[in-house]
Amino acid sequence: MKNVKASIVTIGDELLIGQVIDTNSSWIAGQLTDAGVEVIRKMTVGDNKEAIQKMLDIESLYSDIILITGGLGPTSDDITKKTLCDYFGGRLVVNDDALANVKYLFESIFKKPASDINLQQALVPDICEVLPNKRGTAPGMVFYKDGKMYISMPGVPYEMEGMLSDGVLPLIKSKWQLPTIVHLTLVTAGIGESALAEKIKDFEESLPSDIKLAYLPSYGVVRLRLTSMGDVRVEVEQKVDNYFWGLKVRVKEFLVTEHDDKLEVVLGKLLREREKTIATAESCTGGYVAHLITSVPGASDYYEGSVISYSSEIKETLLGVKESTLEKHGAVSEQTVIEMLHGLITRLHTNYGIAVSGIMGPGGGTDEKPVGTVWMAVGDGTEFMTQKLQLRFNRKRNIEITATIAINFMRKFLVTH
Amino acid sequence: MKNVKASIVTIGDELLIGQVIDTNSSWIAGQLTDAGVEVIRKMTVGDNKEAIQKMLDIESLYSDIILITGGLGPTSDDITKKTLCDYFGGRLVVNDDALANVKYLFESIFKKPASDINLQQALVPDICEVLPNKRGTAPGMVFYKDGKMYISMPGVPYEMEGMLSDGVLPLIKSKWQLPTIVHLTLVTAGIGESALAEKIKDFEESLPSDIKLAYLPSYGVVRLRLTSMGDVRVEVEQKVDNYFWGLKVRVKEFLVTEHDDKLEVVLGKLLREREKTIATAESCTGGYVAHLITSVPGASDYYEGSVISYSSEIKETLLGVKESTLEKHGAVSEQTVIEMLHGLITRLHTNYGIAVSGIMGPGGGTDEKPVGTVWMAVGDGTEFMTQKLQLRFNRKRNIEITATIAINFMRKFLVTH
Numbered sequence: 014m015k016n017v018k019a020s021i022v023t024i025g026d027e028l029l030i031g032q033v034i035d036t037n038s039s040w041i042a043g044q045l046t047d048a049g050v051e052v053i054r055k056m057t058v059g060d061n062k063e064a065i066q067k068m069l070d071i072e073s074l075y076s077d078i079i080l081i082t083g084g085l086g087p088t089s090d091d092i093t094k095k096t097l098c099d100y101f102g103g104r105l106v107v108n109d110d111a112l113a114n115v116k117y118l119f120e121s122i123f124k125k126p127a128s129d130i131n132l133q134q135a136l137v138p139d140i141c142e143v144l145p146n147k148r149g150t151a152p153g154m155v156f157y158k159d160g161k162m163y164i165s166m167p168g169v170p171y172e173m174e175g176m177l178s179d180g181v182l183p184l185i186k187s188k189w190q191l192p193t194i195v196h197l198t199l200v201t202a203g204i205g206e207s208a209l210a211e212k213i214k215d216f217e218e219s220l221p222s223d224i225k226l227a228y229l230p231s232y233g234v235v236r237l238r239l240t241s242m243g244d245v246r247v248e249v250e251q252k253v254d255n256y257f258w259g260l261k262v263r264v265k266e267f268l269v270t271e272h273d274d275k276l277e278v279v280l281g282k283l284l285r286e287r288e289k290t291i292a293t294a295e296s297c298t299g300g301y302v303a304h305l306i307t308s309v310p311g312a313s314d315y316y317e318g319s320v321i322s323y324s325s326e327i328k329e330t331l332l333g334v335k336e337s338t339l340e341k342h343g344a345v346s347e348q349t350v351i352e353m354l355h356g357l358i359t360r361l362h363t364n365y366g367i368a369v370s371g372i373m374g375p376g377g378g379t380d381e382k383p384v385g386t387v388w389m390a391v392g393d394g395t396e397f398m399t400q401k402l403q404l405r406f407n408r409k410r411n412i413e414i415t416a417t418i419a420i421n422f423m424r425k426f427l428v429t430h
Numbered sequence: 431m432k433n434v435k436a437s438i439v440t441i442g443d444e445l446l447i448g449q450v451i452d453t454n455s456s457w458i459a460g461q462l463t464d465a466g467v468e469v470i471r472k473m474t475v476g477d478n479k480e481a482i483q484k485m486l487d488i489e490s491l492y493s494d495i496i497l498i499t500g501g502l503g504p505t506s507d508d509i510t511k512k513t514l515c516d517y518f519g520g521r522l523v524v525n526d527d528a529l530a531n532v533k534y535l536f537e538s539i540f541k542k543p544a545s546d547i548n549l550q551q552a553l554v555p556d557i558c559e560v561l562p563n564k565r566g567t568a569p570g571m572v573f574y575k576d577g578k579m580y581i582s583m584p585g586v587p588y589e590m591e592g593m594l595s596d597g598v599l600p601l602i603k604s605k606w607q608l609p610t611i612v613h614l615t616l617v618t619a620g621i622g623e624s625a626l627a628e629k630i631k632d633f634e635e636s637l638p639s640d641i642k643l644a645y646l647p648s649y650g651v652v653r654l655r656l657t658s659m660g661d662v663r664v665e666v667e668q669k670v671d672n673y674f675w676g677l678k679v680r681v682k683e684f685l686v687t688e689h690d691d692k693l694e695v696v697l698g699k700l701l702r703e704r705e706k707t708i709a710t711a712e713s714c715t716g717g718y719v720a721h722l723i724t725s726v727p728g729a730s731d732y733y734e735g736s737v738i739s740y741s742s743e744i745k746e747t748l749l750g751v752k753e754s755t756l757e758k759h760g761a762v763s764e765q766t767v768i769e770m771l772h773g774l775i776t777r778l779h780t781n782y783g784i785a786v787s788g789i790m791g792p793g794g795g796t797d798e799k800p801v802g803t804v805w806m807a808v809g810d811g812t813e814f815m816t817q818k819l820q821l822r823f824n825r826k827r828n829i830e831i832t833a834t835i836a837i838n839f840m841r842k843f844l845v846t847h
Contacts, residue, residue, distance in 0.1 A: 027646050029469045030613070031460025032655070036451055038474075043448025052446040053481065055474035057455075064470065071488060128628045171823055196447070211545045229444050230586075238449070273449075293738075299724025300717030303738050307716025310792055310825055312740075319738035320748070321710075321720050327735040327778060331748065361744060375727050406588055408727055 016242075017189045019045055020054045020072040024065060024084035024093050025168065028057045037082050037170055041177060048182055049191030049242075050078065060084055065096045073161050078185065083168030094138070094154070097165055101156045103138035111135040111143060111152040118150055144180040148172040153180060162188065193246040197257040198229075198238040198273035201264050202421050206230045209237070213263050224256055232417040234269065234276065269424065276420045277305040283427045284315035289364040291423070293319040294332055294357040296344065297371035297387065301416040317363045322353070332356035345370050345382055347399050350390040358394050367391050367423050371402070373411040387415050391423040398426050433659075434606045436462055437471045437489040441482060441501035441510050442585065445474045454499050454587055458594060465599055466608030466659075467495065477501055482513045490578050495602065500585030511554070511571070514582055518573045520555035528552040528560060528569040535567055561597040565589040570597060579605065610663040614674040615646075615655040615690035618681050619838050623647045626654070630680050641673055649834040651686065651693065686841070693837045694722040700844045701732035706781035708840070710736040711749055711774040713761065714788035714804065718833040734780045739770070749773035762787050762799055764816050767807040775811050784808050784840050788819070790828045804832050808840040815843055 021041050027033045035057060042052045053075060058064040065084075072079045084093030098105055112135035119127035134150040137143055144153030144164075149172035156163040164181055166173045185191075201209060206228050210217070217226050223243075229236040239257050243249040261271055270279045284291055293302045303319040306312055320331045325344055328334040333356035334349055342348040353368035371387030378384035385404035390397050400422060404411045438458050444450045452474060459469045470492060475481040482501075489496045501510030515522055529552035536544035551567040554560055561570030561581075566589035573580040581598055583590045602608075618626060623645050627634070634643050640660075646653040656674050660666040678688055687696045701708055710719045720736040723729055737748045742761055745751040750773035751766055759765040770785035788804030795801035802821035807814050817839060821828045 026642075026644055027655075028456070029459055029472065030463040030657075031456045031458070031469075032615075032646055032653075033648075034451070034453055034456040035472075039445070039448045039451040041448070042446055046447040052448075053476065054485075055446065055452075057472035059470065067492075068471075075484075128624060130624050130627055171827065198449075207545060207547050210547055225443070227443055229449055231450075236449075238444075240447075295717075299729070299733075300712075300720030300736060300738065303717030304721050304829075307738075307740065308826065308829070312716070313794070316716075316740050318740045318744040318748075319717060319736070321717065321724075321736035321738065323724065323730055323733050323735045330777070331735075331737070360747070377730070409725065410588060412721075412725070 016051045017049070017078065017185075017191055018053045018076045019050045019078040019080060020056060020076040021045075021052060022055075022068060022072065022079060022081045023057045023168070024060060024081060025057070026059045026061075028083075029059050037168065037173055040170070040174065041080060041082070044177055044182065045080075046194060046196075048186065049194050050185065050189075051194075060092045062092060062096045062099075065093065066100055069100055069163070073159070077161055077189070079161065079163045080181070081163065081165045082173050093165060094136075097141075097154065097156065097163070098138035101138065101140055101158060101163075103140035105136040106139045107135050108137045108143050108152060110145060111137060114145065114147075114152070115150045144176055144184075146172055146176055147179070148175045155184065192242050192244055193249050194240065194242045195246070195249045195253045196238055196240050196273075197253050198236050199257070199261060199264070199271045200234055200236050200269040200274065200276075200279075201267040202234045202269045202276070204235065204264075204267045206235050209235055209264070209267070213237075213260065216259060216263050220256060224253060226260075232414045233421060234417070236273065237264070238273075269421070275305075276417060276424060277309050280306070280420055280424050280427070281309045281312060281315060283424065284365070285311075287427075290315050290317050291365045291367070292317045292357055292361040292363040294353040294366065294368040295319060295321050296323060296328070296353075296369060297373045298369050298412055298416050298419070299323065301412050302367060302369060302419050305416055305420060317361050320357060320361075328353065331360070333360065343382065345372055345386055345388055347388050347390075347401070350388045350399060351397065354390040354392055354397055358392075365391070365393050365423065365427070367419050369415060369419050371411075371415060373408045373415075375408060385411060387411075389415075389419050389422060391419070391426045393430070396430060398422065433468045434466070434495065434602075434608055435470045435493045436467045436495040436497060437473060437493040438462075438469060439472075439485060439489065439496060439498045440474045440585070441477060441498060442474070443476045443478075445500075446476050454585065454590055457587070457591065458497060458499070461594055461599065462497075463611060463613075465603065466611050467602065467606075468611075477509045479509060479513045479516075482510065483517055486517055486580070490576070494578055494606070496578065496580045497598070498580065498582045499590050510582060514558075514571065514573065514580070515555035518555065518557055518575060518580075520557035522553040523556045524552050525554045525560050525569060527562060528554060531562065531564075531569070532567045561593055561601075563589055563593055564596070565592045572601065609659050609661055610666050611657065611659045612663070612666045612670045613655055613657045613690075614670050615653050616674070616678060616681070616688045617651055617653050617686040617691065617693075617696075618684040619651045619686045619693070621652065621681075621684045623652050626652055626681070626684070630654075630677070633676060633680050637673060641670060643677075649831045650838060651834070653690065654681070655690075686838070692722075692726075693834060693841060694726050697723070697837055697841050697844070698726045698729060698732060700841065701782075704844075707732050707734050708782045708784070709734045709774055709778040709780040711770040711783065711785040712736060712738050713740060713745070713770075713786060714790045715786050715829055715833050715836070716740065718829050719784060719786060719836050722833055722837060734778055737774060737778075745770065748777070750777065760799065762789055762803055762805055764805050764807075764818070767805045767816060768814065771807040771809055771814055775809075782808070782810050782840065782844070784836050786832060786836050788828075788832060790825045790832075792825060802828060804828075806832075806836050806839060808836070808843045810847070813847060815839065
């Protein structure tokens with residue numbers, strides 16, 4: 014079976030000057046991959062007729078499906094619709110369903126009158142197939158030319174996601190016969206990418222050519238992914254699974270989970286299984302540990318709350334850290350995080366707790382405790398573990414990596430106690 | 431003066447299957463734009479020799495500079511270096527500086543022996559100019575062909591950012607004479623993109639062709655950006671500034687700031703000017719408001735801390751919300767957020783506070799209070815404002831938009847009290 018190849022195109026000057034990070038193309042890529050479409054190129058061009066037409070010329074040389082987002086919004090710096098209409102040789106006409114949708118959204122949901130600009134959203138090229146947008150005013154458009162399929166969707170992530178799931182994927186599956194792609198991913202922590210590569214070198218060399226291994230490092234964890242494709246799902250799954258089993262055994266001392274889960278999801282599953290609760294006491298991470306834990310749906314089943322004690326006063330009043338401890342050892346010290354942990358568990362009545370204090374930069378460092386110094390403690394009411402980090406990144410990354418390491422540290426405590 | 435055009439290329443299968451979001455290309459785009467280079471295309475291809483070579487063929491048709499990241503890591507699924515070496519007709523040799531850097535990093539920083547894979551990082555094509563990497567082991571590489579410049583950098587953001595700032599930008603500025611690009615951006619809140627477009631339609635139509643207006647909507651705010659370019663900085667600045675002044679006047683009732691600042695930065699500036707302090711009491715946002723506030727360097731000057739009261743018990747014990755209030759009105763109610771705010775300011779001894787409680791989904795909704803119902807209160811010890819939101823997004827977006835709106839609500843309280 015021939016692979017169906019796709020290019021994902023995002024349009025917008027704001028992407029080319031770096032004012033906005035493109036999260037759409039990554040999400041679309043994941044959805045297409047899961048459906049068995051091979052994404053071979055992603056591309057961004059500006060709000061410029063010539064650039065968009067050139068892009069269409071090039072991508073149609075390589076891909077069967079060209080999926081476009083952006084440039085369909087209600088303001089006059091958008092140009093995609095007109096350019097597509099010209100390119101495929103149509104003219105703009107009012108689409109009745111799209112017009113009814115705009116009117117419905119303004120009357121019933123937004124509860125304000127639709128402007129002329131809003132109503133113009135219902136104009137579409139007369140030669141395209143229209144895809145409804147249940148979450149916004151701009152409809153999707155599908156064009157066909159020389160056996161290729163061109164799909165244009167709005168750039169607002171929430172609208173695009175609904176349209177891709179409800180309209181685009183079913184359409185693609187109805188037009189093409191797709192192969193099965195199987196990914197199996199495990200997560201490791203506590204070992205770097207190159208040490209891991211060294212450790213599983215012979216495993217990697219033993220892989221057949223149709224199974225691919227990828228290293229995906231991020232913030233203290235490295236995910237390992239095996240991928241293969243074929244026509245019969247059960248055969249592909251079995252083949253990848255055999256090697257995946259070998260990989261798990263090889264990395265078992267660093268294995269966090271054999272699913273493609275984030276650390277906060279793994280931690281949540283452990284707490285839910287044990288029917289235990291957790292809270293956090295954060296200083297330098299400023300709520301980011303709590304944010305990661307509560308980003309998981311249903312976290313209220315095991316997460317009680319947090320005290321973010323940025324100031325020393327709050328460390329004392331809400332967590333009961335002794336003034337003498339802060340004076341003697343400082344806010345960033347092993348003694349302080351131990352007292353934060355103890356106060357947290359005692360006062361919030363949870364089974365487990367995470368306490369973190371550090372200096373994230375750019376200011377606040379000293380010779381003795383430079384920027385990037387972090388102390389953390391995790392434990393239950395009686396036992397605990399502590400560790401010190403010395404990070405060397407910028408503020409944003411120091412915060413994110415500290416939170417990730419703290420959650421993994423708690424996970425380690427749970428699986429060893 | 432002819433514009434210098436650039437293509438930004440990221441390489442990696444993990445980007446094409448959607449497992450990783452590409453933040454590098456956006457950051458690079460911002461840096462190049464600020465330097466006066468016009469980014470005309472961004473592109474992602476897989477770890478595949480043929481795809482990389484095809485990409486080089488295509489991008490060199492359109493751009494003067496082709497900036498590549500990714501595919502230079504220490505593991506065997508990386509292919510960029512070998513492909514570039516072949517493409518430009520060189521052979522791999524050991525670079526002494528790069529080798530010394532790998533050895534230094536392992537001996538002095540990582541404090542473990544360098545493996546063979548690590549040492550191979552020092553192999554570079556003999557026909558390239560080598561750029562040092564102070565933050566990691568993989569060096570950068572610069573190739574020249576037919577008047578075009580090809581620059582290859584590692585994919586790890588922290589390493590790439592250092593190399594771009596220290597090595598790549600100075601090199602580009604030494605090889606090309608760059609024009610001046612001026613962007614002026616203001617931030618509005620409380621008005622949607624299309625209503626704003628309607629409001630400033632005549633202003634937009636009055637703009638000369640060499641000044642471009644862009645709408646950049648995100649989470650409750652719309653940024654408006656005017657852009658122009660030319661040879662003489664002072665002339666370009668003056669031209670854009672004249673229109674920017676007109677734009678500010680036109681949107682003044684919705685104006686948050688006339689700088690390209692995030693809301694949390696604007697809030698921080700206001701608090702710092704007044705020498706006042708703030709704390710937050712969060713339920714549904716789970717620390718995200720605190721995270722935004724503390725993501726600003728120096729936030730400890732005005733931010734005291736937070737109580738994240740996910741459970742009712744913590745709302746009562748740490749914030750003093752009355753049990754009868756929670757029973758009568760529920761955790762998501764105007765009365766509850768008012769008591770949270772009052773308890774917060776009283777117990778944490780701050781000047782101002784933000785209190786938020788809501789249902790972020792996917793579970794937890796009722797007929798009376800569906801998913802997306804949020805109450806928030808902001809104020810000082812004596813006066814306060816409350817508002818109710820009814821959101822209709824997924825959990826992640828509900829959390830992010832609620833936090834943004836809460837920070838803007840606090841900002842509004844500050845500028846009106």
